């Protein structure tokens with residue numbers, strides 16, 4: 001079957017379903033331009049989506065790949081993770097070839113965004129689905145007359161069978177800020193990161209790809225444009241505080257995020273920046 005794209009409803013909200021090569025499938029919602037599902041040709045779901053996620057736009061959808069912009073987490077005065085993850089985006093391109101399906105959604109500033117953040121911007125999120133990989137690219141254009149700075153992330157919730165059995169390779173030797181230990185800065189000394197308690201780290205200026213070793217859900221992870229890598233798992237107690245997570249949700253997810261956190265991106269008037277995360281089933 002040749003790849004195709006269809007408009008669907010997913011948990012009651014408008015979304016696009018990309019039917020990719022070899023039976024791969026991805027779903028992206030217009031709310032937040034958030035990838036909510038990615039299935040590889042083996043039929044396995046690769047993203048975690050909370051069964052208690054809320055889809056009414058009142059809070060961000062818990063799971064998939066939320067877009068954080070123009071602020072990562074609570075690093076400034078804006079709402080946590082910025083304001084684009086629970087806004088309605090519009091579709092501006094759909095394209096299919098023999099071996100891919102691609103959509104681009106966009107969001108521009110309006111009165112409500114300028115009330116929070118006084119800048120003109122155009123954000124475009126492109127999802128490309130191939131047989132065994134997805135590429136998620138965020139581009140930001142400064143459409144105003146003055147420079148601005150931002151932080152942000154593609155906040156990917158990767159599905160794992162049991163997080164205790166998973167490991168991330170590729171972070172050895174990088175410095176990180178550890179939110180679980182009072183934002184202490186440390187250097188990674190392990191060749192593998194194994195999650196055995198709450199983890200909330202920003203690894204700085206990561207130049208190598210990562211490998212998520214998770215049995216038949218293993219993934220190669222690469223980013224461009226985003227210098228930092230965030231690794232997050234709330235573990236038991238913090239998960240219990242999240243209303244939109246099931247009690248055992250922490251066990252089935254691991255966020256490995258392509259992020260720009262330590263050094264805000266400086267974007268002169270009229271210029272465009274882009275960052276990308278690629279996930280490859282291995």
Ligand SMILES: O=P(O)(O)OC[C@H]1O[C@H](O)[C@H](O)[C@@H](O)[C@@H]1O
Nearest residue numbers: 060073080081179200230232255
């Ligand atoms: O609950 P949210 O607002 O979606 O944030 C979820 C998480 O996102 C990031 O990974 C941060 O590093 C965490 O500190 C935060 O808890």
